[in-house]
Amino acid sequence: xxxxxxxxxxxxxxxxxxxxxxxxxxxxxxxxxxxxxxxxxxxxxxxxxxxxxxxxxxxxxxxxxxxxxxxxxxxxxxxxxxxxxxxxxxxxxxxxxxxxxxxxxxxxxxxxxxxxxxxxxxxxxxxxxxxxxxxxxxxxxxxxxxxxxxxxxxxxxxxxxxxxxxxxxxxxxxxxxxxxxxxxxxxxxxxxxxxxxxxxxxxxxxxxxxxxxxxxxxxxxxxxxxxxxxxxxxxxxxxxxxxxxxxxxxxxxxxxxxxxxxxxxxxxxxxxxxxxxxxxxxxxxxxxxxxxxxxxxxxxxxxxxxxxxxxxxxxxxxxxxxxxxxxxxxxxxxxxxxxxxxxxxxxxxxxxxxxxxxxxxxxxxxxxxxxxxxxxxxxxxxxxxxxxxxxxxxxxxxxxxxxxxxxxxxxxxxxxxxxxxxxxxxxxxxxxxxxxxxxxxxxxxxxxxxxxxxxxxxxxxxxxxxxxxxx
Amino acid sequence: xxxxxxxxxxxxxxxxxxxxxxxxxxxxxxxxxxxxxxxxxxxxxxxxxxxxxxxxxxxxxxxxxxxxxxxxxxxxxxxxxxxxxxxxxxxxxxxxxxxxxxxxxxxxxxxxxxxxxxxxxxxxxxxxxxxxxxxxxxxxxxxxxxxxxxxxxxxxxxxxxxxxxxxxxxxxxxxxxxxxxxxxxxxxxxxxxxxxxxxxxxxxxxxxxxxxxxxxxxxxxxxxxxxxxxxxxxxxxxxxxxxxxxxxxxxxxxxxxxxxxxxxxxxxxxxxxxxxxxxxxxxxxxxxxxxxxxx
Numbered sequence: 001x002x003x004x005x006x007x008x009x010x011x012x013x014x015x016x017x018x019x020x021x022x023x024x025x026x027x028x029x030x031x032x033x034x035x036x037x038x039x040x041x042x043x044x045x046x047x048x049x050x051x052x053x054x055x056x057x058x059x060x061x062x063x064x065x066x067x068x069x070x071x072x073x074x075x076x077x078x079x080x081x082x083x084x085x086x087x088x089x090x091x092x093x094x095x096x097x098x099x100x101x102x103x104x105x106x107x108x109x110x111x112x113x114x115x116x117x118x119x120x121x122x123x124x125x126x127x128x129x130x131x132x133x134x135x136x137x138x139x140x141x142x143x144x145x146x147x148x149x150x151x152x153x154x155x156x157x158x159x160x161x162x163x164x165x166x167x168x169x170x171x172x173x174x175x176x177x178x179x180x181x182x183x184x185x186x187x188x189x190x191x192x193x194x195x196x197x198x199x200x201x202x203x204x205x206x207x208x209x210x211x212x213x214x215x216x217x218x219x220x221x222x223x224x225x226x227x228x229x230x231x232x233x234x235x236x237x238x239x240x241x242x243x244x245x246x247x248x249x250x251x252x253x254x255x256x257x258x259x260x261x262x263x264x265x266x267x268x269x270x271x272x273x274x275x276x277x278x279x280x281x282x283x284x285x286x287x288x289x290x291x292x293x294x295x296x297x298x299x300x301x302x303x304x305x306x307x308x309x310x311x312x313x314x315x316x317x318x319x320x321x322x323x324x325x326x327x328x329x330x331x332x333x334x335x336x337x338x339x340x341x342x343x344x345x346x347x348x349x350x351x352x353x354x355x356x357x358x359x360x361x362x363x364x365x366x367x368x369x370x371x372x373x374x375x376x377x378x379x380x381x382x383x384x385x386x387x388x389x390x391x392x393x394x395x396x397x398x399x400x401x402x403x404x405x406x407x408x409x410x411x412x413x414x415x416x417x418x419x420x421x422x423x424x425x426x427x428x429x430x431x432x433x434x435x436x437x438x439x440x441x442x443x444x445x446x447x448x449x450x451x452x453x454x455x456x457x458x459x460x461x462x463x464x465x466x467x468x469x470x471x
Numbered sequence: 472x473x474x475x476x477x478x479x480x481x482x483x484x485x486x487x488x489x490x491x492x493x494x495x496x497x498x499x500x501x502x503x504x505x506x507x508x509x510x511x512x513x514x515x516x517x518x519x520x521x522x523x524x525x526x527x528x529x530x531x532x533x534x535x536x537x538x539x540x541x542x543x544x545x546x547x548x549x550x551x552x553x554x555x556x557x558x559x560x561x562x563x564x565x566x567x568x569x570x571x572x573x574x575x576x577x578x579x580x581x582x583x584x585x586x587x588x589x590x591x592x593x594x595x596x597x598x599x600x601x602x603x604x605x606x607x608x609x610x611x612x613x614x615x616x617x618x619x620x621x622x623x624x625x626x627x628x629x630x631x632x633x634x635x636x637x638x639x640x641x642x643x644x645x646x647x648x649x650x651x652x653x654x655x656x657x658x659x660x661x662x663x664x665x666x667x668x669x670x671x672x673x674x675x676x677x678x679x680x681x682x683x684x685x686x687x688x689x690x691x692x693x694x695x696x697x698x699x700x701x702x703x704x705x706x707x708x709x710x711x712x713x714x715x716x717x718x719x720x721x722x723x724x725x726x727x728x729x730x731x732x733x734x735x736x737x738x739x740x741x742x743x744x745x746x747x748x749x750x751x752x753x754x755x756x757x758x759x760x761x762x763x764x765x766x
Contacts, residue, residue: 172562227534232560265529324522466552469553
């Protein structure tokens with residue numbers, strides 16, 4: 001393209017250095033040059049045209065090639081740069097702490113109920129570190145996924161909250177899980193403390209399983225029906241070592257659970273879920289502190305069957321199903337527990353003799369107890385939520401031999417004719433889905449004779465892997 | 472029990488009629504329907520009025536995932552807060568990650584806003600880049616091509632129909648893109664403010680310049696103080712409009728529009744929003760509203 005114009009330029013340069021040329025010659029030359037110029041310009045234009053065409057096709061080809069290359073590149077890059085560390089599991093850490101103002105009640109308990117399980121220091125006065133939850137999870141191979149959660153308490157103890165493997169879609173809606181996991185009975189039980197809508201566990205959960213909820217060491221089988229709404233059935237078989245059962249050192253299943261869940265949408269704005277669950281387990285020498293008739297601490301042991309039924313219901317509303325601005329969550333659960341067996345008492349400390357010294361059989365014990373809670377949590381603007389929860393427990397019925405009062409003080413809280421209650425209101429603020437600050441006021445009347453006005457200020461923060469949450 | 476069995480069969484049988492496609496967001500359901508026509512039944516888990524980042528793993532989604540033959544997701548962590556639970560609870564081996572029945576659209580396009588540094592101090596950043604890839608119509612060509620191939624893999628009996636369906640769609644779509652590009656030429660170089668960082672691909676396509684976002688960090692709702700700061704900072708670049716998606720809360724954009732005296736433009740963001748019944752309407756409305764705010 002450059003060469004023809006150069007020739008023209010060179011030619012005119014030569015001519016310009018010819019001052020002696022005749023006028024006519026000059027005219028003829030000029031005409032000739034003009035012709036040449038024109039001809040060349042036409043050819044140049046044609047060449048340029050062809051070049052533009054060629055270029056455009058090559059740009060198209062190049063663009064396509066580039067796109068394919070970036071596609072290939074992004075795919076390899078996303079496959080993890082070929083580093084071994086790309087296969088590291090998802091790691092998440094939940095940091096949780098609180099400051100709580102409440103009465104100093106020695107041997108705090110829920111009147112009328114057998115003291116259950118353990119609680120990671122949620123009931124400490126003043127500032128305290130709640131448990132920090134460390135989570136690892138990954139797909140193991142195309143068939144399995146593994147999850148482990150460790151709770152590190154403020155005192156430095158490490159507890160295995162969950163260590164389970166599950167199948168990745170067996171087909172026909174079936175899935176199987178094995179190891180240690182939070183049982184799927186009820187609604188709140190399978191939720192971790194950092195997912196709770198209030199700073200502490202419900203009274204129902206505290207008396208049924210202990211604040212941390214019921215965990216199984218065993219196997220869970222779930223089947224999802226091929227219906228247009230959700231319909232799921234599940235069964236669990238486990239060791240049954242946790243309250244209300246005890247570790248009984250036996251072959252076979254120590255606790256069995258059955259559950260059914262159903263749910264769906266109502267329009268675009270509403271979603272609901274309802275469930276029915278049963279837990280069947282047994283206890284052998286399940287211990288609790290009692291005072292004997294002289295006010296000396298003795299220990300009672302229950303052995304027998306424990307059956308729990310739970311019904312749960314959750315309703316969520318958000319305008320057009322968009323919960324980022326406003327949303328409402330209504331949640332309720334009720335339970336009925338029946339325990340039947342025998343009990344006995346003995347000294348709590350061999351050095352302090354009681355009426356139970358040497359071990360005394362107390363005869364049969366049959367209890368039926370009911371209770372529940374209902375809560376509403378409303379997000380009134382982005383980041384801000386308020387909530388109210390009412391907890392109630394029935395005094396239930398207990399039948400046992402009257403001679404028990406010859407040995408144990410009738411003033412023991414277990415014998416109280418009392419209906420525990422608790423009302424809580426909370427306000428929380430979430431800067432993002434990874435952080436939450438909460439202020440809660442609760443009027444706790446779970447223990448006869450104590451009305452405890454509790455104020456809790458709490459933080460919950462998640463680091464690392466973005467965990468997906470259940471409904 | 473017999474009634475239950477009957478019910479189950481009654482529900483299970485119709486699902487065999489067409490390829491059951493379950494999409495996380497409406498745009499891929501619409502694309503699959505364009506390609507598959509009456510050979511597929513494509514539905515979406517979310518609507519255009521929902522924030523795709525914040526979806527609950529609702530029971531109805533688990534039930535629908537249970538019966539799906541092909542799951543379409545955007546990927547790039549858009550659905551990370553709920554899709555893993557839905558997949559696990561579904562007990563459906565066909566649509567698990569890594570299976571042919573699991574399709575991630577973001578794997579096929581050039582990603583924008585890929586963070587150089589992964590730190591949540593930057594807000595809800597996505598390691599793989601900005602996941603809102605559906606705001607550039609050109610992405611539907613590459614994704615559609617891959618999707619048609621995937622549909623053919625999952626449902627080989629209709630492979631030809633999917634190939635032809637895509638070819639017809641692509642030809643029509645290319646023409647529309649050329650037309651939109653020509654009409655939207657006045658938008659080139661225009662300075663805009665966005666509520667959420669949702670439009671990287673749209674701006675890249677039409678040559679709009681994003682001079683500020685109202686959200687201080689992606690996914691974090693702005694306070695009035697933060698909005699005022701954005702207004703002061705953006706003033707020098709003279710933005711011509713503030714843009715939000717139909718699902719975004721109206722307050723931040725309207726506040727900014729009033730303060731900065733620029734129009735607030737509500738774009739459909741995806742199929743199903745008002746005036747965006749299908750893919751063509753989605754971009755037609757987007758282009759129209761952008762042009763109108765220049766008047």
